[in-house]
Amino acid sequence: MKTHATLPLSVAFALCLSAVACPGIACAATVNFDVEPTAVQNAAIRRALAADIKDFYHPEEDRWQVAQADLDDDGRPDLLVQYADSNFCGSLGCVGAIVMATADGYANKAIGGLPHFAGDIDVLAGKHHGMHDLHMHDGKDSDYTLRWDGKAYQN
Numbered sequence: 001m002k003t004h005a006t007l008p009l010s011v012a013f014a015l016c017l018s019a020v021a022c023p024g025i026a027c028a029a030t031v032n033f034d035v036e037p038t039a040v041q042n043a044a045i046r047r048a049l050a051a052d053i054k055d056f057y058h059p060e061e062d063r064w065q066v067a068q069a070d071l072d073d074d075g076r077p078d079l080l081v082q083y084a085d086s087n088f089c090g091s092l093g094c095v096g097a098i099v100m101a102t103a104d105g106y107a108n109k110a111i112g113g114l115p116h117f118a119g120d121i122d123v124l125a126g127k128h129h130g131m132h133d134l135h136m137h138d139g140k141d142s143d144y145t146l147r148w149d150g151k152a153y154q155n
Contacts, residue, residue: 030120033065033082041066044106045081048099052112055087064096069123071132076101080121081110092140093118098153113152115144 037045042062046053053063063085068077082096083089096114100107115136122135124145131148146153 029069030122031067031069031080032120033067033080035066035068037062037066037079040105041079044099045079045110047108048106048110049081049097049112052083052088052097052110067121069121069132070101071098071123072100072130073127073132074101076103079106080114082114082117090116092116093137111152114146115155 045062045064045066063083065082065084067080067082069080070076071078078101079099080096081099083094085094088095093116095116098111098114100111114134117136119137124133124135126133128147129150131153133148134146134153135143136146137143144155146155148154
């Protein structure tokens with residue numbers, strides 16, 4: 001059985017930025033929503049997103065998909081959460097939020113407001129106010145880049 005190692009996002013950015021193969025375009029690392037969250041991560045997501053999920057959350061099932069990326073280059077993978085519940089999804093995909101990793105675990109409040117998107121997210125090398133830009137797809141013909149304004153990701 002073949003296995004392969006995944007590079008940490010910061011290493012992937014460094015390789016991407018130094019690569020000759022992508023001159024003139026913004027290189028990105030794509031994060032996939034295929035992480036099986038640990039019990040600690042699920043508890044952090046439930047806590048940080050409590051206001052959003054109170055009306056649909058059932059303790060026996062977590063209705064979200066998770067990806068990880070170090071959005072602020074602090075060496076700790078942050079949790080990108082995409083809801084997987086009809087209350088948060090539509091023809092353009094599902095909305096999501098981010099739960100930032102901290103030195104003590106995870107933040108108690110999520111960065112919400114990620115617009116409807118489908119599929120994976122590209123974490124771009126470019127940064128605004130200390131956070132990497134995000135390139136998202138809406139499942140149709142459009143895609144967009146979100147930039148951190150110091151308080152939220154904006155299109």
